[in-house]
Amino acid sequence: MNSRKQPEQALPVIADRLGKKYRRGWALREMSLAIPVNRIVALVGPNGAGKSTLMGLITGLLHPTTGGITVFGDHPTGKGLHPAVSYLAQQKPLYPQFTVAETLTFGARTNPTWDQRYAGYLVEQAAVPMNAKVGTLSGGQRTRVALALALGKRPRLLLLDEPLADLDPLARETVLRTLITEARTQGITVVLSSHVLAELEGVCDHLLLLNRGQVLLAGDVDRLGADRVPLGELVLNRMREAAARGEAA
């Protein structure tokens, strides 16, 4: 990230005609969007729509081919995550040989904004033993530890790329409930990518629907009419319209 001083009101993410081309072709094309503060954003779209690519560009792990992107007013440089951003990928890259306590110590060492009490509280709330090795935990417990690591940084923007895919329905619900409570009480903007539209219902208040590397629908769900039509139906209707126009992935 560059060190330019930014105004406090800089939005979590602004993309301006953003494009990303891999060897096989364009993954994102001319994508312009703004993610407002304090929203829980559903990032949805069919396989290959560009969701992970967009996350990669926000984190700085990927570089734009065209256009630009800012995160809280800064251009991601690829030299590490913005200090106000946490990213939790589906694979949850935790060290299996570390205990949970050592994992949190690692979080403290690598994040200047680390809040040990808060991270410890989240682990305790999940009833995960501090002395257990991460490699011996269940999928759901690992997710809770990964979430504590992500939230312990006290981010203002939390990116979650299909974090619940390997959890059973009850664990999903519990993790989602924790996530919403923390996001709402701490004022964190969350971008949550998922293929399970039903689990986003009542959780997300902002929708970002991608298709073939472009934004098909974006906005607060109440303004998009999702207070009358379920979110899943809204998404599917828009996808069907795109398919009828020959634009589906």
Ligand SMILES: Nc1ncnc2c1ncn2[C@@H]1O[C@H](COP(=O)(O)OP(=O)(O)OP(=O)(O)O)[C@@H](O)[C@H]1O
């Ligand atoms: N490292 C890569 N090299 C080449 N092409 C890639 C790479 N990563 C993604 N792509 C391509 O870019 C497009 C967008 O992929 P991306 O993973 O961003 O989509 P997605 O919406 O996250 O998909 P999914 O829902 O299947 O996870 C796809 O056509 C994909 O094949």
